[in-house]
Amino acid sequence: MEFKKGYIEGVEVRELKKFLDYRGWLCELFRKDELSQELFPQMAYCSLTYPGISRGPHAHHHQTDIFCFLGPGNFEVRLWDNRESSPTYKNMQIIYAGKDNPLVVIVPPGVVHGYKVIGNEPGLVFNCPNKLYAGEGKKEPVDEIRYEEDEESPFHF
Numbered sequence: 001m002e003f004k005k006g007y008i009e010g011v012e013v014r015e016l017k018k019f020l021d022y023r024g025w026l027c028e029l030f031r032k033d034e035l036s037q038e039l040f041p042q043m044a045y046c047s048l049t050y051p052g053i054s055r056g057p058h059a060h061h062h063q064t065d066i067f068c069f070l071g072p073g074n075f076e077v078r079l080w081d082n083r084e085s086s087p088t089y090k091n092m093q094i095i096y097a098g099k100d101n102p103l104v105v106i107v108p109p110g111v112v113h114g115y116k117v118i119g120n121e122p123g124l125v126f127n128c129p130n131k132l133y134a135g136e137g138k139k140e141p142v143d144e145i146r147y148e149e150d151e152e153s154p155f156h157f
Contacts, residue, residue: 001154006091008081016102029068041128049117056114057155059145063131065107071099073123075115083110112155
């Protein structure tokens, strides 16, 4: 399967603004009045990734991810539109985000996504997905389609 570079319908990219003062900085990650109700976060987590390491690629059947890349560290975020019904099917979008370009990246279901830390600093990511990992009480199947171990996968950095 061949992908071409381009915008992906349904992916939202928003700037994050850091408010600086002598104590450090503060950054709003999301606001209820800026998200549609179906995107309201159901959980939140953060992960630290070391330089040169990638996470993903994977996709979700039902979950929307709301990634917040604000540093430390910088990321190359790759997205592949694997939704056959999408007008941007087979597009690949690359976004640079993190300390030097703080962004929120909203990834809808069916869009394959992954990121890699670029530069020499570890990268910190916050995710506020609209579904619980493994459902209530972690008793349901995990909503993930994993591609990391598939050498035949078209989704690579």
